[in-house]
Amino acid sequence: MSALSGVRPTKGYLIEMTKRLSFIERGCEFLKLKRDHLAKELSVSLEVLRGRRDKINERLRDVYEDIVTAHLALEPSEVKSQATAIKKIFEIDILPKSVMGVRYPSIKVISKPKVEGKLDPTLSKAASIMLGIFDDIIRLAEFEARAERVADELGKTNRKVNALENIVIPSYRQVIKFIQDKLDEEGLEELVRTKLIGGAIARRRE
Amino acid sequence: MRPELAYVVVRCHAMRAELLAPEVMKALVLTKDLGEFLELLSQTPYGEEVGERGRLVSATKLEKAFNQNFVRRLERIVRVCPGDLSEFLQTYYYMRLEIHNLKRILRGKFSKLPIDRIRDFLTSLGPYQPVFFEDLLMAEELGDFISLLSRTPYAPLEKSLVLCEKYDILWPVEARLNYLYVEAVQGVLSKIPRADRSRVRSIVETEADVENLLLAINQRGVEKVLAPPEGVFQQAYGFSPEIFKELIECRDLGEAIKGLASPYTGILKPILEEDAALVRANLRRHIYEMAGRMRERDDFGFPCIFSYLSSCEAERGELVAIAWGKEQGVEPKRILAYSVLPAYAT
Numbered sequence: 001m002s003a004l005s006g007v008r009p010t011k012g013y014l015i016e017m018t019k020r021l022s023f024i025e026r027g028c029e030f031l032k033l034k035r036d037h038l039a040k041e042l043s044v045s046l047e048v049l050r051g052r053r054d055k056i057n058e059r060l061r062d063v064y065e066d067i068v069t070a071h072l073a074l075e076p077s078e079v080k081s082q083a084t085a086i087k088k089i090f091e092i093d094i095l096p097k098s099v100m101g102v103r104y105p106s107i108k109v110i111s112k113p114k115v116e117g118k119l120d121p122t123l124s125k126a127a128s129i130m131l132g133i134f135d136d137i138i139r140l141a142e143f144e145a146r147a148e149r150v151a152d153e154l155g156k157t158n159r160k161v162n163a164l165e166n167i168v169i170p171s172y173r174q175v176i177k178f179i180q181d182k183l184d185e186e187g188l189e190e191l192v193r194t195k196l197i198g199g200a201i202a203r204r205r206e
Numbered sequence: 207m208r209p210e211l212a213y214v215v216v217r218c219h220a221m222r223a224e225l226l227a228p229e230v231m232k233a234l235v236l237t238k239d240l241g242e243f244l245e246l247l248s249q250t251p252y253g254e255e256v257g258e259r260g261r262l263v264s265a266t267k268l269e270k271a272f273n274q275n276f277v278r279r280l281e282r283i284v285r286v287c288p289g290d291l292s293e294f295l296q297t298y299y300y301m302r303l304e305i306h307n308l309k310r311i312l313r314g315k316f317s318k319l320p321i322d323r324i325r326d327f328l329t330s331l332g333p334y335q336p337v338f339f340e341d342l343l344m345a346e347e348l349g350d351f352i353s354l355l356s357r358t359p360y361a362p363l364e365k366s367l368v369l370c371e372k373y374d375i376l377w378p379v380e381a382r383l384n385y386l387y388v389e390a391v392q393g394v395l396s397k398i399p400r401a402d403r404s405r406v407r408s409i410v411e412t413e414a415d416v417e418n419l420l421l422a423i424n425q426r427g428v429e430k431v432l433a434p435p436e437g438v439f440q441q442a443y444g445f446s447p448e449i450f451k452e453l454i455e456c457r458d459l460g461e462a463i464k465g466l467a468s469p470y471t472g473i474l475k476p477i478l479e480e481d482a483a484l485v486r487a488n489l490r491r492h493i494y495e496m497a498g499r500m501r502e503r504d505d506f507g508f509p510c511i512f513s514y515l516s517s518c519e520a521e522r523g524e525l526v527a528i529a530w531g532k533e534q535g536v537e538p539k540r541i542l543a544y545s546v547l548p549a550y551a552t
Contacts, residue, residue: 068531068536069483070483071527071531072530072536072540072544073482073483073484073486073527074483075523075527075530076265076266076269076526077270077327078310080327081310081327084313084317085313085317087374116428117375117377118375118376118377120424121420121421121424121477122482124424
Protein backbone atom coordinates (compact mmCIF):
# COMPACT_ATOMS: atom_id res chain seq x y z
CA MET A 1 0.00 0.00 0.00
CA SER A 2 1.31 3.43 -0.88
CA ALA A 3 2.38 5.83 1.89
CA LEU A 4 -0.04 8.31 0.44
CA SER A 5 -3.17 6.23 0.82
CA GLY A 6 -5.57 7.67 3.37
CA VAL A 7 -3.80 11.04 3.39
CA ARG A 8 -6.10 14.03 3.82
CA PRO A 9 -4.58 16.98 1.92
CA THR A 10 -5.64 19.58 4.44
CA LYS A 11 -3.69 22.28 6.25
CA GLY A 12 -4.50 20.76 9.63
CA TYR A 13 -3.16 17.39 8.52
CA LEU A 14 -0.05 19.07 7.11
CA ILE A 15 0.62 20.78 10.44
CA GLU A 16 0.16 17.48 12.29
CA MET A 17 2.44 15.64 9.85
CA THR A 18 5.13 18.31 10.18
CA LYS A 19 4.95 18.08 13.96
CA ARG A 20 5.23 14.29 13.79
CA LEU A 21 8.17 14.49 11.42
CA SER A 22 10.09 16.88 13.65
CA PHE A 23 9.37 14.58 16.65
CA ILE A 24 10.60 11.54 14.72
CA GLU A 25 13.70 13.40 13.53
CA ARG A 26 14.50 14.39 17.09
CA GLY A 27 14.00 10.75 18.22
CA CYS A 28 16.26 9.61 15.43
CA GLU A 29 18.97 12.02 16.59
CA PHE A 30 18.69 10.61 20.12
CA LEU A 31 18.89 7.06 18.81
CA LYS A 32 21.99 8.01 16.80
CA LEU A 33 23.59 9.38 19.96
CA LYS A 34 22.65 6.17 21.82
CA ARG A 35 24.09 4.10 18.96
CA ASP A 36 27.37 5.98 19.05
CA HIS A 37 27.60 5.68 22.80
CA LEU A 38 26.84 1.94 22.72
CA ALA A 39 29.39 1.42 19.93
CA LYS A 40 32.02 3.22 21.98
CA GLU A 41 31.08 1.20 25.08
CA LEU A 42 31.29 -2.05 23.09
CA SER A 43 34.68 -1.34 21.56
CA VAL A 44 36.13 -0.50 25.00
CA SER A 45 34.51 -3.62 26.49
CA LEU A 46 35.94 -5.85 23.78
CA GLU A 47 39.44 -4.55 24.39
CA VAL A 48 39.12 -5.06 28.16
CA LEU A 49 37.59 -8.52 27.63
CA ARG A 50 40.44 -9.64 25.41
CA GLY A 51 43.02 -8.48 27.96
CA ARG A 52 41.24 -10.03 30.94
CA ARG A 53 40.66 -13.32 29.15
CA ASP A 54 44.35 -13.63 28.26
CA LYS A 55 45.35 -12.90 31.86
CA ILE A 56 42.90 -15.46 33.24
CA ASN A 57 44.03 -18.08 30.74
CA GLU A 58 47.62 -17.49 31.75
CA ARG A 59 46.81 -17.84 35.46
CA LEU A 60 44.68 -20.93 34.78
CA ARG A 61 47.63 -22.50 32.98
CA ASP A 62 49.79 -21.92 36.09
CA VAL A 63 47.15 -23.39 38.40
CA TYR A 64 46.75 -26.37 36.11
CA GLU A 65 50.47 -27.03 36.48
CA ASP A 66 50.06 -27.06 40.27
CA ILE A 67 47.04 -29.33 40.04
CA VAL A 68 48.94 -31.73 37.79
CA THR A 69 51.76 -31.81 40.35
CA ALA A 70 49.28 -32.49 43.16
CA HIS A 71 47.73 -35.36 41.21
CA LEU A 72 51.15 -36.85 40.54
CA ALA A 73 52.16 -36.61 44.19
CA LEU A 74 48.89 -37.39 45.94
CA GLU A 75 47.02 -39.66 43.50
CA PRO A 76 43.76 -38.60 41.84
CA SER A 77 41.38 -40.13 44.39
CA GLU A 78 43.18 -38.40 47.26
CA VAL A 79 42.99 -35.07 45.44
CA LYS A 80 39.26 -35.54 44.90
CA SER A 81 38.76 -36.60 48.49
CA GLN A 82 40.69 -33.55 49.75
CA ALA A 83 38.65 -31.29 47.53
CA THR A 84 35.42 -32.63 49.03
CA ALA A 85 36.59 -31.66 52.51
CA ILE A 86 35.93 -28.02 51.76
CA LYS A 87 32.59 -27.42 53.39
CA LYS A 88 31.45 -24.07 52.15
CA ILE A 89 30.72 -23.47 48.52
CA PHE A 90 30.57 -20.34 46.43
CA GLU A 91 27.35 -18.44 47.07
CA ILE A 92 26.45 -15.74 44.61
CA ASP A 93 23.54 -13.42 44.01
CA ILE A 94 22.62 -12.08 40.59
CA LEU A 95 21.25 -8.54 40.48
CA PRO A 96 20.16 -6.49 37.45
CA LYS A 97 22.18 -3.39 36.51
CA SER A 98 21.72 -0.99 33.61
CA VAL A 99 23.92 0.99 31.23
CA MET A 100 22.13 3.32 28.71
CA GLY A 101 18.93 1.42 29.48
CA VAL A 102 20.57 -1.91 28.73
CA ARG A 103 20.02 -4.32 31.61
CA TYR A 104 22.75 -6.82 32.39
CA PRO A 105 23.33 -9.26 35.27
CA SER A 106 25.64 -8.12 38.02
CA ILE A 107 27.09 -10.90 40.18
CA LYS A 108 27.61 -10.37 43.86
CA VAL A 109 29.70 -12.93 45.77
CA ILE A 110 27.97 -13.57 49.08
CA SER A 111 30.34 -16.14 50.52
CA LYS A 112 33.48 -17.90 49.41
CA PRO A 113 34.94 -21.19 50.60
CA LYS A 114 37.98 -20.86 52.84
CA VAL A 115 40.82 -23.10 51.76
CA GLU A 116 43.78 -21.70 53.69
CA GLY A 117 45.27 -24.43 55.81
CA LYS A 118 42.40 -26.80 55.10
CA LEU A 119 43.90 -28.80 52.26
CA ASP A 120 47.07 -30.74 51.81
CA PRO A 121 49.97 -28.33 51.17
CA THR A 122 50.36 -29.85 47.71
CA LEU A 123 46.89 -28.60 46.85
CA SER A 124 46.69 -25.56 49.07
CA LYS A 125 48.52 -23.15 46.76
CA ALA A 126 46.57 -24.23 43.69
CA ALA A 127 43.27 -23.94 45.58
CA SER A 128 44.04 -20.42 46.87
CA ILE A 129 45.05 -19.20 43.41
CA MET A 130 42.02 -20.89 41.88
CA LEU A 131 39.77 -19.13 44.37
CA GLY A 132 41.27 -15.80 43.30
CA ILE A 133 40.75 -16.71 39.66
CA PHE A 134 37.11 -17.58 40.38
CA ASP A 135 36.57 -13.96 41.38
CA ASP A 136 38.09 -12.82 38.11
CA ILE A 137 36.09 -15.40 36.15
CA ILE A 138 32.88 -14.09 37.75
CA ARG A 139 33.82 -10.50 36.87
CA LEU A 140 34.70 -11.63 33.34
CA ALA A 141 31.38 -13.45 32.98
CA GLU A 142 29.60 -10.32 34.16
CA PHE A 143 31.55 -8.19 31.70
CA GLU A 144 30.91 -10.64 28.88
CA ALA A 145 27.18 -10.66 29.57
CA ARG A 146 27.26 -6.85 29.61
CA ALA A 147 29.16 -6.67 26.33
CA GLU A 148 26.77 -9.20 24.79
CA ARG A 149 23.71 -7.22 25.85
CA VAL A 150 25.29 -3.93 24.70
CA ALA A 151 26.07 -5.51 21.31
CA ASP A 152 22.51 -6.78 21.09
CA GLU A 153 21.10 -3.37 21.95
CA LEU A 154 23.49 -1.73 19.49
CA GLY A 155 22.14 -3.96 16.73
CA LYS A 156 18.56 -3.10 17.64
CA THR A 157 19.29 0.64 17.84
CA ASN A 158 21.08 0.52 14.52
CA ARG A 159 18.11 -1.17 12.90
CA LYS A 160 15.76 1.43 14.40
CA VAL A 161 17.93 4.34 13.15
CA ASN A 162 18.13 2.78 9.68
CA ALA A 163 14.39 2.22 9.58
CA LEU A 164 13.71 5.79 10.65
CA GLU A 165 16.31 7.31 8.30
CA ASN A 166 15.52 5.22 5.25
CA ILE A 167 11.82 4.42 5.55
CA VAL A 168 9.82 6.38 8.13
CA ILE A 169 11.28 9.88 7.66
CA PRO A 170 11.30 9.74 3.80
CA SER A 171 7.69 8.51 3.80
CA TYR A 172 6.65 11.36 6.09
CA ARG A 173 8.52 13.82 3.87
CA GLN A 174 6.77 12.34 0.89
CA VAL A 175 3.36 12.78 2.56
CA ILE A 176 4.19 16.37 3.58
CA LYS A 177 5.39 17.15 0.06
CA PHE A 178 2.25 15.57 -1.38
CA ILE A 179 0.00 17.63 0.91
CA GLN A 180 1.99 20.80 0.21
CA ASP A 181 1.77 20.16 -3.56
CA LYS A 182 -1.92 19.44 -3.24
CA LEU A 183 -2.49 22.60 -1.17
CA ASP A 184 -0.38 24.69 -3.65
CA GLU A 185 -2.37 23.25 -6.52
CA GLU A 186 -5.64 24.03 -4.75
CA GLY A 187 -4.35 27.55 -3.97
CA LEU A 188 -3.45 28.09 -7.62
CA GLU A 189 -6.86 26.79 -8.74
CA GLU A 190 -8.48 29.18 -6.25
CA LEU A 191 -6.41 32.09 -7.60
CA VAL A 192 -7.27 31.27 -11.22
CA ARG A 193 -10.92 30.88 -10.29
CA THR A 194 -10.88 34.25 -8.44
CA LYS A 195 -9.17 35.89 -11.41
CA LEU A 196 -11.71 34.44 -13.84
CA ILE A 197 -14.64 35.53 -11.67
CA GLY A 198 -13.05 38.97 -11.21
CA GLY A 199 -12.61 39.25 -15.01
CA ALA A 200 -16.22 38.21 -15.67
CA ILE A 201 -17.54 40.77 -13.14
CA ALA A 202 -15.38 43.50 -14.70
CA ARG A 203 -16.62 42.62 -18.21
CA ARG A 204 -20.24 42.75 -17.02
CA ARG A 205 -19.74 46.26 -15.56
CA GLU A 206 -18.35 47.56 -18.85
CA MET B 207 65.74 -69.49 59.91
CA ARG B 208 62.23 -70.58 60.91
CA PRO B 209 60.74 -72.82 58.19
CA GLU B 210 57.53 -70.76 57.90
CA LEU B 211 59.64 -67.60 57.47
CA ALA B 212 61.73 -69.37 54.82
CA TYR B 213 58.53 -70.09 52.90
CA VAL B 214 57.48 -66.42 52.92
CA VAL B 215 60.96 -65.29 51.93
CA VAL B 216 60.98 -67.70 48.98
CA ARG B 217 57.51 -66.52 48.01
CA CYS B 218 58.68 -62.90 48.15
CA HIS B 219 61.66 -63.72 45.96
CA ALA B 220 59.37 -65.48 43.50
CA MET B 221 56.81 -62.66 43.55
CA ARG B 222 59.53 -60.08 43.01
CA ALA B 223 59.61 -61.37 39.42
CA GLU B 224 56.08 -59.94 39.02
CA LEU B 225 57.34 -56.43 39.77
CA LEU B 226 57.87 -54.31 36.71
CA ALA B 227 61.48 -53.94 35.61
CA PRO B 228 62.90 -50.37 35.53
CA GLU B 229 63.09 -50.48 31.72
CA VAL B 230 59.39 -51.44 31.51
CA MET B 231 58.52 -48.59 33.89
CA LYS B 232 60.55 -46.19 31.78
CA ALA B 233 58.82 -47.43 28.63
CA LEU B 234 55.45 -46.91 30.33
CA VAL B 235 56.39 -43.34 31.23
CA LEU B 236 57.50 -42.68 27.66
CA THR B 237 54.27 -43.97 26.05
CA LYS B 238 52.38 -41.45 23.95
CA ASP B 239 48.97 -41.74 25.58
CA LEU B 240 46.76 -43.83 27.83
CA GLY B 241 45.95 -46.23 24.98
CA GLU B 242 49.60 -47.02 24.36
CA PHE B 243 50.20 -47.21 28.12
CA LEU B 244 47.43 -49.82 28.46
CA GLU B 245 48.72 -51.76 25.49
CA LEU B 246 52.17 -51.95 27.00
CA LEU B 247 50.77 -52.70 30.44
CA SER B 248 48.73 -55.58 29.03
CA GLN B 249 52.02 -57.31 28.15
CA THR B 250 53.10 -57.26 31.83
CA PRO B 251 51.74 -59.18 34.83
CA TYR B 252 49.08 -56.43 34.97
CA GLY B 253 47.68 -57.74 31.67
CA GLU B 254 44.87 -59.61 33.38
CA GLU B 255 43.85 -56.50 35.28
CA VAL B 256 43.76 -54.35 32.15
CA GLY B 257 42.01 -57.06 30.15
CA GLU B 258 39.36 -57.55 32.81
CA ARG B 259 38.39 -53.92 32.79
CA GLY B 260 38.07 -53.62 29.04
CA ARG B 261 40.13 -51.51 26.73
CA LEU B 262 40.90 -47.84 27.30
CA VAL B 263 39.58 -47.49 30.79
CA SER B 264 39.96 -44.24 32.71
CA ALA B 265 42.83 -43.40 35.05
CA THR B 266 40.39 -43.45 37.99
CA LYS B 267 39.43 -47.05 37.26
CA LEU B 268 43.07 -47.93 36.75
CA GLU B 269 43.94 -46.42 40.13
CA LYS B 270 41.41 -48.74 41.75
CA ALA B 271 42.82 -51.71 39.85
CA PHE B 272 46.38 -50.90 40.95
CA ASN B 273 45.24 -50.49 44.55
CA GLN B 274 43.45 -53.83 44.44
CA ASN B 275 46.50 -55.45 42.93
CA PHE B 276 48.62 -54.13 45.79
CA VAL B 277 46.10 -55.34 48.39
CA ARG B 278 46.07 -58.79 46.73
CA ARG B 279 49.88 -58.99 46.77
CA LEU B 280 49.88 -57.91 50.40
CA GLU B 281 47.29 -60.52 51.28
CA ARG B 282 49.30 -63.28 49.55
CA ILE B 283 52.23 -62.46 51.82
CA VAL B 284 50.35 -61.75 55.06
CA ARG B 285 48.36 -65.01 54.70
CA VAL B 286 51.46 -67.19 54.78
CA CYS B 287 53.48 -65.15 57.25
CA PRO B 288 54.17 -66.54 60.72
CA GLY B 289 51.76 -65.11 63.30
CA ASP B 290 54.03 -62.45 64.78
CA LEU B 291 55.21 -61.12 61.41
CA SER B 292 51.68 -61.24 60.07
CA GLU B 293 50.56 -59.13 63.00
CA PHE B 294 53.28 -56.57 62.27
CA LEU B 295 52.50 -56.42 58.53
CA GLN B 296 48.80 -56.09 59.21
CA THR B 297 49.46 -53.12 61.45
CA TYR B 298 52.08 -51.57 59.17
CA TYR B 299 50.21 -51.92 55.87
CA TYR B 300 46.54 -52.54 56.59
CA MET B 301 46.34 -49.92 59.29
CA ARG B 302 48.01 -47.44 56.94
CA LEU B 303 45.39 -48.17 54.28
CA GLU B 304 42.68 -48.14 56.94
CA ILE B 305 43.80 -44.67 58.06
CA HIS B 306 43.76 -43.48 54.45
CA ASN B 307 40.20 -44.71 54.19
CA LEU B 308 39.28 -43.22 57.54
CA LYS B 309 40.59 -39.82 56.50
CA ARG B 310 38.52 -40.02 53.33
CA ILE B 311 35.36 -41.06 55.18
CA LEU B 312 35.94 -38.25 57.64
CA ARG B 313 36.35 -35.67 54.87
CA GLY B 314 33.18 -36.95 53.23
CA LYS B 315 31.23 -36.81 56.48
CA PHE B 316 32.66 -33.40 57.24
CA SER B 317 31.28 -31.97 54.01
CA LYS B 318 28.13 -34.16 54.07
CA LEU B 319 29.00 -36.02 50.89
CA PRO B 320 26.61 -38.82 49.76
CA ILE B 321 27.69 -42.26 51.00
CA ASP B 322 28.20 -43.64 47.50
CA ARG B 323 30.64 -40.88 46.64
CA ILE B 324 32.62 -41.46 49.84
CA ARG B 325 32.66 -45.19 49.13
CA ASP B 326 34.07 -44.43 45.73
CA PHE B 327 37.22 -42.96 47.30
CA LEU B 328 37.92 -45.99 49.51
CA THR B 329 40.36 -48.80 48.93
CA SER B 330 38.85 -52.20 49.64
CA LEU B 331 40.99 -54.13 52.09
CA GLY B 332 39.38 -57.49 51.32
CA PRO B 333 39.15 -59.80 54.32
CA TYR B 334 41.07 -57.27 56.41
CA GLN B 335 38.43 -54.56 56.01
CA PRO B 336 37.32 -53.60 59.54
CA VAL B 337 33.63 -54.29 60.13
CA PHE B 338 33.01 -50.89 61.73
CA PHE B 339 33.85 -49.07 58.49
CA GLU B 340 30.38 -49.74 57.09
CA ASP B 341 28.82 -48.24 60.24
CA LEU B 342 31.12 -45.22 59.96
CA LEU B 343 30.00 -44.75 56.38
CA MET B 344 26.37 -44.85 57.45
CA ALA B 345 26.85 -42.32 60.29
CA GLU B 346 24.72 -39.29 59.52
CA GLU B 347 26.34 -36.71 61.78
CA LEU B 348 29.92 -36.17 62.89
CA GLY B 349 28.72 -36.80 66.44
CA ASP B 350 27.50 -40.31 65.47
CA PHE B 351 30.85 -40.83 63.80
CA ILE B 352 32.67 -39.95 67.02
CA SER B 353 30.52 -42.27 69.13
CA LEU B 354 31.03 -45.13 66.66
CA LEU B 355 34.81 -44.65 66.86
CA SER B 356 34.74 -44.95 70.63
CA ARG B 357 34.41 -48.71 70.28
CA THR B 358 37.39 -49.02 67.90
CA PRO B 359 41.17 -48.65 68.09
CA TYR B 360 40.61 -45.08 66.95
CA ALA B 361 38.84 -44.05 70.15
CA PRO B 362 41.64 -41.55 71.07
CA LEU B 363 40.51 -39.51 68.07
CA GLU B 364 37.58 -38.20 70.05
CA LYS B 365 39.41 -35.14 71.42
CA SER B 366 40.66 -34.13 67.97
CA LEU B 367 37.21 -34.64 66.50
CA VAL B 368 35.81 -32.27 69.08
CA LEU B 369 38.44 -29.73 67.94
CA CYS B 370 37.45 -30.40 64.36
CA GLU B 371 33.78 -29.74 65.14
CA LYS B 372 34.58 -26.67 67.21
CA TYR B 373 36.90 -24.96 64.70
CA ASP B 374 35.50 -26.44 61.51
CA ILE B 375 38.87 -27.86 60.46
CA LEU B 376 40.10 -31.37 59.83
CA TRP B 377 43.86 -31.22 60.10
CA PRO B 378 44.05 -31.86 63.88
CA VAL B 379 42.33 -35.22 63.28
CA GLU B 380 44.72 -36.04 60.45
CA ALA B 381 47.68 -35.23 62.71
CA ARG B 382 46.22 -37.41 65.49
CA LEU B 383 45.72 -40.27 63.03
CA ASN B 384 49.39 -40.00 62.05
CA TYR B 385 50.32 -40.36 65.73
CA LEU B 386 47.95 -43.28 66.22
CA TYR B 387 49.57 -45.07 63.31
CA VAL B 388 53.08 -44.60 64.72
CA GLU B 389 51.95 -45.71 68.18
CA ALA B 390 50.34 -48.83 66.71
CA VAL B 391 53.44 -49.73 64.68
CA GLN B 392 55.68 -49.08 67.68
CA GLY B 393 53.45 -51.44 69.63
CA VAL B 394 54.11 -54.32 67.25
CA LEU B 395 57.82 -53.69 66.62
CA SER B 396 58.61 -56.49 69.04
CA LYS B 397 57.14 -58.91 66.50
CA ILE B 398 59.96 -58.35 64.01
CA PRO B 399 63.63 -59.29 64.41
CA ARG B 400 65.54 -57.04 66.80
CA ALA B 401 68.08 -56.05 64.12
CA ASP B 402 65.37 -54.50 61.92
CA ARG B 403 63.39 -52.68 64.58
CA SER B 404 65.35 -49.43 64.62
CA ARG B 405 65.12 -48.97 60.83
CA VAL B 406 61.40 -49.72 60.71
CA ARG B 407 60.83 -47.42 63.68
CA SER B 408 62.83 -44.72 61.93
CA ILE B 409 60.77 -45.14 58.74
CA VAL B 410 57.36 -44.76 60.42
CA GLU B 411 58.50 -41.98 62.69
CA THR B 412 60.09 -40.02 59.86
CA GLU B 413 56.94 -40.48 57.80
CA ALA B 414 54.68 -39.21 60.60
CA ASP B 415 57.04 -36.34 61.40
CA VAL B 416 57.19 -35.18 57.78
CA GLU B 417 53.41 -35.45 57.39
CA ASN B 418 52.91 -33.42 60.57
CA LEU B 419 55.58 -30.90 59.54
CA LEU B 420 53.71 -30.42 56.26
CA LEU B 421 50.47 -29.91 58.19
CA ALA B 422 52.21 -27.32 60.38
CA ILE B 423 53.85 -25.51 57.45
CA ASN B 424 50.46 -25.43 55.78
CA GLN B 425 49.14 -23.35 58.68
CA ARG B 426 51.69 -20.61 57.96
CA GLY B 427 50.10 -17.46 56.70
CA VAL B 428 46.62 -18.58 57.73
CA GLU B 429 45.07 -15.46 59.22
CA LYS B 430 44.18 -17.13 62.48
CA VAL B 431 45.49 -20.56 63.40
CA LEU B 432 42.37 -21.81 65.09
CA ALA B 433 43.53 -24.96 66.80
CA PRO B 434 46.44 -24.43 69.20
CA PRO B 435 49.45 -26.19 67.61
CA GLU B 436 50.79 -27.40 70.96
CA GLY B 437 47.48 -29.20 71.52
CA VAL B 438 47.56 -30.86 68.12
CA PHE B 439 51.24 -31.69 67.64
CA GLN B 440 51.89 -33.28 70.98
CA GLN B 441 54.89 -35.23 69.88
CA ALA B 442 57.75 -35.32 67.39
CA TYR B 443 60.07 -38.26 66.96
CA GLY B 444 63.13 -36.76 65.31
CA PHE B 445 63.12 -33.29 66.87
CA SER B 446 61.54 -31.25 69.62
CA PRO B 447 57.73 -30.81 69.37
CA GLU B 448 58.18 -27.03 69.81
CA ILE B 449 59.50 -27.00 66.24
CA PHE B 450 55.92 -27.29 64.96
CA LYS B 451 54.89 -24.02 66.60
CA GLU B 452 58.14 -22.42 65.45
CA LEU B 453 57.49 -23.49 61.87
CA ILE B 454 54.03 -21.95 61.94
CA GLU B 455 55.16 -18.69 63.47
CA CYS B 456 58.74 -18.11 62.24
CA ARG B 457 59.55 -15.55 59.57
CA ASP B 458 62.28 -17.46 57.79
CA LEU B 459 61.13 -20.96 56.98
CA GLY B 460 64.51 -21.78 55.41
CA GLU B 461 66.33 -21.16 58.68
CA ALA B 462 63.80 -23.22 60.64
CA ILE B 463 64.15 -26.14 58.23
CA LYS B 464 67.94 -25.93 58.30
CA GLY B 465 67.71 -26.33 62.06
CA LEU B 466 66.11 -29.77 61.68
CA ALA B 467 68.23 -32.88 61.72
CA SER B 468 68.87 -35.26 58.83
CA PRO B 469 66.90 -36.60 56.93
CA TYR B 470 64.23 -33.90 57.53
CA THR B 471 66.24 -31.02 56.06
CA GLY B 472 66.85 -32.88 52.81
CA ILE B 473 63.29 -34.15 52.52
CA LEU B 474 61.73 -30.77 53.29
CA LYS B 475 64.08 -28.64 51.18
CA PRO B 476 61.67 -28.34 48.19
CA ILE B 477 59.07 -26.69 50.45
CA LEU B 478 61.19 -23.54 50.29
CA GLU B 479 60.23 -23.38 46.63
CA GLU B 480 56.62 -24.20 47.57
CA ASP B 481 56.93 -27.67 46.04
CA ALA B 482 55.20 -29.82 48.65
CA ALA B 483 54.74 -32.54 46.02
CA LEU B 484 58.50 -32.99 45.81
CA VAL B 485 58.64 -33.24 49.62
CA ARG B 486 56.27 -36.20 49.41
CA ALA B 487 58.31 -37.73 46.58
CA ASN B 488 61.47 -37.27 48.68
CA LEU B 489 59.77 -38.96 51.64
CA ARG B 490 58.68 -41.91 49.52
CA ARG B 491 62.18 -42.17 48.03
CA HIS B 492 63.63 -42.12 51.55
CA ILE B 493 61.36 -44.99 52.68
CA TYR B 494 62.08 -46.96 49.52
CA GLU B 495 65.84 -46.50 49.95
CA MET B 496 65.72 -47.43 53.65
CA ALA B 497 63.85 -50.64 52.79
CA GLY B 498 66.41 -51.32 50.05
CA ARG B 499 69.27 -50.85 52.50
CA MET B 500 67.62 -53.25 54.94
CA ARG B 501 67.40 -55.82 52.18
CA GLU B 502 71.06 -55.34 51.23
CA ARG B 503 71.94 -56.33 54.75
CA ASP B 504 69.73 -59.42 54.86
CA ASP B 505 67.97 -60.73 51.77
CA PHE B 506 66.70 -63.90 53.43
CA GLY B 507 64.80 -62.65 56.41
CA PHE B 508 62.23 -60.02 57.35
CA PRO B 509 63.97 -57.25 55.31
CA CYS B 510 63.32 -59.25 52.14
CA ILE B 511 59.56 -59.26 52.88
CA PHE B 512 59.52 -55.62 53.96
CA SER B 513 61.51 -54.49 50.95
CA TYR B 514 59.28 -56.48 48.57
CA LEU B 515 56.13 -54.91 49.98
CA SER B 516 57.73 -51.44 49.90
CA SER B 517 58.56 -51.99 46.23
CA CYS B 518 54.98 -53.12 45.57
CA GLU B 519 53.66 -49.99 47.24
CA ALA B 520 56.08 -47.76 45.33
CA GLU B 521 55.17 -49.47 42.05
CA ARG B 522 51.46 -48.98 42.75
CA GLY B 523 52.00 -45.25 43.36
CA GLU B 524 54.13 -44.92 40.24
CA LEU B 525 51.60 -46.66 38.03
CA VAL B 526 48.75 -44.52 39.35
CA ALA B 527 50.75 -41.37 38.63
CA ILE B 528 51.81 -42.55 35.16
CA ALA B 529 48.24 -43.58 34.22
CA TRP B 530 46.85 -40.23 35.32
CA GLY B 531 49.69 -38.39 33.62
CA LYS B 532 49.06 -40.25 30.37
CA GLU B 533 45.34 -39.54 30.51
CA GLN B 534 46.05 -35.83 30.98
CA GLY B 535 48.90 -35.71 28.45
CA VAL B 536 51.53 -34.77 31.06
CA GLU B 537 55.11 -34.75 29.77
CA PRO B 538 57.22 -37.78 30.80
CA LYS B 539 59.81 -35.41 32.28
CA ARG B 540 57.29 -34.09 34.79
CA ILE B 541 56.09 -37.58 35.72
CA LEU B 542 59.69 -38.62 36.30
CA ALA B 543 60.37 -35.57 38.49
CA TYR B 544 58.02 -36.97 41.16
CA SER B 545 58.95 -40.56 40.60
CA VAL B 546 60.19 -42.76 43.41
CA LEU B 547 61.88 -45.71 41.79
CA PRO B 548 65.37 -44.33 41.22
CA ALA B 549 66.52 -46.87 38.67
CA TYR B 550 64.67 -45.13 35.89
CA ALA B 551 63.94 -41.78 37.46
CA THR B 552 67.57 -40.70 37.33
